Amino acid sequence: MTLLAACSLPRSGPNKNEIYSGAVERGGNAHVIYVNDHVNRTANFAPSYGFSSTFQGAGQVGADTIRAGDTLGIGIWENVDDGLLAGLGQSATQLQQIQVDSDGFIFVPYAGRIQAAGATPESLRQAITTRLSSQTPDPQVTVVRAAGDGATVSVVGRVGAQGVYPIERPTRTLSSMLARAGGVVIEPEIAVVTVKRGNESGKVWLTDLYTGSQNDIALRPGDIILVEEDQRSFTALGALGGQTKVPLGNEMISAIEAIAMVGGLSTNLADPTGVFILRDEPDSVASAVLGQPVYGTQRMAYVLDLTRPNGLFLARDFLIRDEDTVYVTEAPYVQWQKTISAITGSANSAASIANTAGLN
Incomplete structure (x- = not known):
């Protein structure tokens, strides 16, 4: 036995x-x-992380390009005392908070419905000026892109401030958008940045993002940026100093x-x-x-x-x-050794029992 x-x-x-x-x-x-x-x-x-050529080859979004959802400010100066838009004794009319609709159009009184999406403020200014010129002499028009909320990305995960951010002139690349969102709040060595764009996605180590310019990709409206801790690991078992699951990190x-x-x-x-x-x-x-x-x-x-x-x-x-x-x-x-210990331990235990029984 x-x-x-x-x-x-x-x-x-x-x-x-x-x-x-x-x-x-x-x-x-x-x-x-x-x-x-x-x-x-x-x-x-x-297996290394990195963005595909599709991501790396995409050019930067034009910072001044108007998109559906953007908010514009339009100023119109008329060269007459009693203009189409201005009140009596005034020559300037300010049209604030004009939002580009989902079809990409805006409405300007006396100019009608004008395609704004895809235009720059300058090209839209010229289009409005042309429309008004037939009704008021020598109109002067200004167009300002007040808020570029029509081109936004979502930044989530381990960043300082998760949220939806517009793509503006200073934030047209991945690294600048991460900085806009408060930076990464985990150790850079274990941080992985994933960008989802439509049906495609790519990921890169945060450290590779800052050491390789090809990884600092241009953003596109609708991109989702996720920052998370790398989940890669190995498991150690058996006759080791410890038996555990160990994260690999980026090394x-x-x-x-x-x-x-x-x-x-x-x-x-x-x-x-x-x-x-x-x-x-x-x-x-x-x-x-x-x-x-x-x-x-x-x-x-x-x-x-x-x-x-x-x-x-x-x-x-x-x-x-x-x-x-x-x-x-x-x-x-x-x-x-375990076998010998079991045998000798069993024998010692039996002798102890016998001795105890004899004492009784």
Whole structure:
């Protein structure tokens, strides 16, 4: 009974042989691969964030272009004492808070309904002047874009002031709009900025936004800007200094660094020949690693043997990706120690019981 109990002793997870038994070669559904230079060359890629050419190629919105929803201020001076619009004894008429309707038009008395959307204040001024010239001599017209609320973007997430902001001359690019919204309120190293435009979206690290001008894209009306903390992480399990979920941040983390981030290998438990990186690999990468075509996502168990002459170098060069599991098996002698402890502990317990019974 003692030996049977020893077979089910507590442990942190499967041992190496149990993982190997799940290999494709043994009828399982996982590819167990020892990491070497070839594996590092073919499996190591870091999915990067960035905007597509569609985002990067879009030119800046004209700051003076009038759009539906904008508010205009129009001033009209007439060169007669009793004009069409001005009161008796006055020559100037101010038409304030004229909003461009949803079809892009405005109405000006005696000039009628005029297309404003798509025009600049100057071209609209000329159109109004032409319309009025047939009714009052030499009218002088001014047009001011009082509020550009017709071209707005929404800024949400981890910024100083979420809200809907107009695209104006100082805020026509992503970085300037983020500054207008109070800046980012989380650590720049873990901040990701996503821009949704229609059916497309793109994202970029905040630090890459300020280091690469190609990422500081021009904004478009209706854009949604989301700032959030990066959610990429890996999970550490087994004979390690800690078992936890660890955020990746925006750095490229190697297997050695991942182990160090959770306290390193457990000196009393870990088997340095049994460091596993478990992941679901896309078929393109899996085919390159295996050297033969495979189809569909493949379960891969990459094995790092840190006791090999170049084991630490291979682990240093192996990159950890989002949703990886870093698992370290226990050394074989650990289970043996537990078995011996269970046997001797059971014997000691039996002797203690017998002694206690004898005393009674």
